[in-house]
Structures are given as C-alpha cells and as structure tokens.
Amino acid sequence: MQQQSRYEHYLENVLRYGAHAWLFALIFSTFLAEILAIVLIGAWLLRRSFRRTPLDFAILFFLGIRLLTIVTALSPATNLHALRKIPFVLVYFPLAHVAWRRGSNEVFKLLRTLVLAALTVSVYGILRVLFTPVWRLASTTSGATTLAMFLAAAFSISICLLAKNELKPLRLWLVGGALMLLALAFTRCRAPWIATLLVSFGVIKQWRRGVLILGLTACGILLLLPGFRMRLDEVLRWPPQLGDRPIIWKAGLELASQRPWFGNGPESFVLLFHQRDELKDKRVGAWHNFGLQLWLESGVIGLMSFLVVTAQAFYCFRQMTSKDAPSLMRTLALALGAGLSSLLLAGLFGGLIGDPVIDLLLWGLLGLISGSASHANSSASLAATPSIFEHPMIAEKVIARKAD
Numbered sequence: 001m002q003q004q005s006r007y008e009h010y011l012e013n014v015l016r017y018g019a020h021a022w023l024f025a026l027i028f029s030t031f032l033a034e035i036l037a038i039v040l041i042g043a044w045l046l047r048r049s050f051r052r053t054p055l056d057f058a059i060l061f062f063l064g065i066r067l068l069t070i071v072t073a074l075s076p077a078t079n080l081h082a083l084r085k086i087p088f089v090l091v092y093f094p095l096a097h098v099a100w101r102r103g104s105n106e107v108f109k110l111l112r113t114l115v116l117a118a119l120t121v122s123v124y125g126i127l128r129v130l131f132t133p134v135w136r137l138a139s140t141t142s143g144a145t146t147l148a149m150f151l152a153a154a155f156s157i158s159i160c161l162l163a164k165n166e167l168k169p170l171r172l173w174l175v176g177g178a179l180m181l182l183a184l185a186f187t188r189c190r191a192p193w194i195a196t197l198l199v200s201f202g203v204i205k206q207w208r209r210g211v212l213i214l215g216l217t218a219c220g221i222l223l224l225l226p227g228f229r230m231r232l233d234e235v236l237r238w239p240p241q242l243g244d245r246p247i248i249w250k251a252g253l254e255l256a257s258q259r260p261w262f263g264n265g266p267e268s269f270v271l272l273f274h275q276r277d278e279l280k281d282k283r284v285g286a287w288h289n290f291g292l293q294l295w296l297e298s299g300v301i302g303l304m305s306f307l308v309v310t311a312q313a314f315y316c317f318r319q320m321t322s323k324d325a326p327s328l329m330r331t332l333a334l335a336l337g338a339g340l341s342s343l344l345l346a347g348l349f350g351g352l353i354g355d356p357v358i359d360l361l362l363w364g365l366l367g368l369i370s371g372s373a374s375h376a377n378s379s380a381s382l383a384a385t386p387s388i389f390e391h392p393m394i395a396e397k398v399i400a401r402k403a404d
Contacts, residue, residue: 012101014043019098019110022091023364024117027150030141030356037091037360044094053096054319055312055370059363062305063089066266069298073265074272082266088360092367099371100378104332107368108166111157111335115167118154119176121147122183129186137186139357145350146357148189152196152346153361155180156203156338163204164331191349192342199342203334244279245288245349251275252292263299267354272296290344290352297353306353313340313366316373329376336369 022036066086073079099107125137125147139147158167158177167173184193255264255272264272269286276284287293294303319325320333343352343362352358 008047008049011043011047015040015047015094015098016102016106018043019095020113023110023114026357026360026364027117027121027147028140033141033357033360034088037088040094041090044097047097049097049101051097051100051374053100053370053374054316055092055096055309055366058305058309058312059089059092059366062302062309063087065298065302065305069262069265069302072262074259074268075265079265079268082354085354085356085359086266089363091360092363092370095364095367096371096374097367099368100374101371103375104328104372107332107336107372108161108328110368111161111339112167115154115158115161115176118151118158118180122151122176122180125183125186126179136188137183141357142355144187145189145192146355148184148187148192149343149346149350149352149355149358150361151180151184151187152192152342153339153365155184155196156199156342157335159200160203160331160335160338164334166331166335189350192346195342195345198345199338203338244284247275247279248273248284248288249292252287252289252296256292256295259299260295261299261301263295263297263302266297268297286351286354288350290347293351293353309366310340310344313369316369319373320376325376329372332372336365336372340365340369 018036018040022033022040025036026033063086066089067083070076070079070083070086098110121139128134129137136144137147138144139150155177158173158180161167162170162173162177181196184196251273287296290306291303294306298305314337317333317337321330325333340362343358343365346352347358352362
C-alpha cells in the first residue's frame, strides 16, 4: 500500500513539473514539446485518477470526429500523415488533471511559466533583429504566425496577471510586456497584433495606468517600425490589400459545399486549392481561418463540435466568476479567458487547428480551464456542505485518534 502511494506521488510530480517543462519548451522545440506531451499523457493514464471535468465529453467527441474524417477523406492515404498530430488533443487531460488536483495556485504558476517562455523568446528574437539581417521574426519551431499567436496569448495572459498584481516586481514585468509587444510587431503579423490589443484593452479597462502604458507602447512601436505600420494600414483598405486571403477564402467557400458534412480530411489544403497562380505568396499551405479550415477538413459536424468546445469553455468562466468564487479564481478566469480569446481572434485570420505549436497550446489552455472550473465547483460544494466534524461524537473520536 505504501509502495503504491509512493508510485502515485511520483506520477503526480511527473504531471506537475512536466506541465511546466512542456509549457516552457513549447515555443522552442516542437519535437521536445511533443515528447513531453506524450510523457504527460502516459503519466495521466498510469495515474488512473480520472476525474470528470466539464469539457471532457466535448473534447473526446471532437477528437473522434477528426479521426473519423481521415477515413472518410477525399484521399485517405494522403491524409493519413495527419494521424500523427491529431491524438495530441489528449494533452488536454493531463493539464486538466493538474488544474483540478493542484488548484488555482498551481495554475497561476503554469501561466507564469508560459509568460516567462514568451519573454525569453522575445528577448532572443529582438537580439536577432538587432544583430542579424532579419526582417521578420519567426519561431525556432515554425513560422512567424506561430510565434505571433504564441506571443499574443502570452501577452494577454500577462497583462491580466499584472493588472491583478500577480506578477512581481511590477515595473520589471511591464518592461517585459513591452518587449513582448515589440517582438510581436517584428513578426509583421497583423491579426495577432490586433487581437492582442483588443483583448488587452478589454480586460484592463479599469486599470488606467495599464491602459496608458499599453497605449504608449503600442504607439511607440508603430512609430519605430514604419514597415509594420504600413502593413497595418493595409487592413483599412481590406479586402483588396489584405494579401491572398480573399482568394483563399473564396475558393474555400466554393469547395465547402461539395462535401459539407464530413469534409475532405485533415491537411487537405494542397489537394483542394488550385489557384496558387493567383497568389503573391506561393508557399501558402493553409486556409488562414480556423472556421473555414475545420469546415473543409472535418465538415459541419467537426466545425460545430469545436464551437461546442469553445462555448463550454466560456461557460466555465461563468462558473469560475460566480458570486461565491474567491477573487483568486476570478483573476484566473480572466487570464485564461484572455489567452483563449486572443488565440480565437487571431485564428480567424491565421492558423490554429493543426499548427504544431498553437494547436498544443490551445488544448493545454482548454485543459487548464476545464480543470480549474472543476476545482472551483468542488470547492464550492465542499464549502456549502456542513462538515462531518460538526457532530460532537465524531469530533471526539477524531480528537481521540490524534491523541493516540
């Protein structure tokens, strides 16, 4: 019995510290992040402590639909290589387990690890811009869009933690936030930048000093980077000046009606898109909109199942911010909601599902949201239930045992 307890304690430590290592390594190495994800999933299965959390069924249903659409795909043999990425949705479960088991304090530590990783990659990226002929920053694992979306989520989370005094020292982290914004601007990606500012202004509207600092930093970056300002100006002249997206979206909407229910299979862009001659960037390999991508890859059923997952996630925030919830849980809900919102808003114009880094980050955040909501519900139920020790005879027996 004691040996089993030590084994379970060991697995708990693997899950707890492995989650920190995974979140930090995510933006630096896809290979290492996937290895750590497999370790986390394996430790969670071996732990066999399967606590039900709010998003579990919706996540499993979405995973099932994604796997099924490989079988029903336009070309199953071609889409089979997507099978390697899709099961990483399961990283949701160990993160949900850690959030449920360890509570809000541990989730705050995990979010700080995520912000620290974003700050580290920002400093590294800015040094590259200063000392090497790099015009556009990209992550060490994928492209510029991947880095931009990661920084968008991390910055939105950090600004919430700063507003609630959860990152100290404050001045040092404000400088760190400015560095993250600067690195985000150097990616030259517009959608994550706009999503970051929208979400940040929304969540810190009551923190006047924070809004002022954020506004001045954003204006300063636009003045320092004329090339980036020019790319933002193109958004005002949308759709003619918004790159290749109108061509891609028009072709995607025409193709979606041909196989509406189960789609054409994951990563089927190359099979379906034949207007590459009309594009300025010949290397484009995605639909640049997660809704259109899910519709084309997994049909209406796949798209609706993902929308159910996100709707349930935002409902979890309602539970975490109830009147009886402690202020710490409300702050956690604000930070997690800001990170998720940034990813979803940026994903309307970029990659989300299937991206080697952002996909993992999305399921990890959803796991933290679901586990935190379950922990909040358990704490509320425990607080509402009278303690058994209030009975005098039981209290006497407990005291006698402690005395022995």
